[in-house]
Amino acid sequence: MTRAATISAALTGKADLYAALRGLAAQLPDLSLTEVLAAAPKHEAARLRGVDQGLLRAVIRRGQGLPAAAIEPALRQYLTQAKVSPLFLPAISEGPSLALQTRGEHPDMPAFSDRAFDAWFAAKGVPYGLGSYGEKRSVYATDQFADSASPERRTYHLGIDVFAPALTPVYAPLPGKVAFVTYNADPLDYGHTLILEHEAEDVTFHTLYGHLAGTLPGLCKVGDTVAVGQLIAHLGDWHENGGWAAHIHFQIMADMLEQTDGNFFGVGHESLWDVWQSICPDPNLILRLAPERFRV
Structure with a gap:
């Protein structure tokens, strides 16, 4: 044959x-x-x-037995030793936080897309809530999480979510350059979105900050240089962040694939999880939070 x-x-x-x-x-x-x-x-x-x-x-x-993203090994090596700055102040690691897993660990927790979540989370009395990388979520059931190559929906979360009040400031964890400032308006999309490009040693990679406030275009413009620790955004409210409780979706991209419109996949296929882990490594390589913070 x-x-x-x-x-x-x-x-x-x-x-x-x-x-x-x-x-x-x-x-x-x-x-x-x-x-x-x-x-x-x-x-x-x-x-x-x-x-x-x-x-x-x-x-x-x-x-073929290769990393799905060619730079993944070099990127992981770089991020393990890079000097990073907190995404929020006070830093998440300096106080309490709550793991916000979505598969029944909190039986009374409203969905992140349910406005009742705000009161539920406020009653917990913690400054930050954390949504896990690699969690399988049932909320991603609409057609925007499907494609023509497979009947499988993309359900595995590719970022880390950090919940905090709307307009909480967000700071750059690494130096970089503004690659995209966009408004992704579809329901349950990112709303106001920032993507930074980073060059370090022999690797070029990107970080994504989704569900931001309308202050974003006044803070960042495409081509701007961003210093580590610089104010880059604020958390968005329901009307501007895609229809979610206030939080950030923070993600690393070792490969932008062919996405050129200021958006990127926020969830991946379960059957391709080894592929997606290479394209979008765990953002905790940058956040560096203790693993127990993501467990209920």
Whole structure:
């Protein structure tokens, strides 16, 4: 069987093209996305073209036994020794916080998208609430968390959430440059969003700050240099942050894939979690909070 026939047979009629692509990459270590799209049946090729092409390349790399994001190992090494500044003042580590897990650990906790959450959280009397990286969340059930390559919804949280009152100041944890200042207006999206670009040693990576206040455009403009510890944003309220209780979604991107509009995936597929962990490493590499702060 020719390579083209092998590729076509592996993809034909498959509901989960990510899994099929990963399997192909393991079978053909020199496989490229260009080759896949040329050999795929018309229907499957159209489905593949309907998703982020960088994500497909990452799936292929992982299937070949490589890091899904090429710079991931170097980035992790850099972040373990980099000098970082707190995202909030007082620093989260200096006082109490509450782990806000969403799978029944707090039976009486309203959803983050329920306005009743504000009173519930205020009654806890702690300055910060923490939402976990890698948590599987049922709230991501709408079509915006699906794509054409698989019937699977993206449900695994790629950032760390920090809940605090609206207009709480946010400070840059690392020096960088403003890459995007956008307003992502879809329900349950990021609302006001900031993405910073960082260059360190031999790696270029990005950090994302979602659910911000309308003060953002007055604080940061694309191309601005940002100093470590600089005020960069405030937490947004319901009307401006995508429709959530006031918090920040903080995320690292080792690879921006082909996302160029000032947005980025905030949740990933469970079946591709090893891929997403490489693309978006744990933000606690920067926050450096004790693991028990994320446990109820």
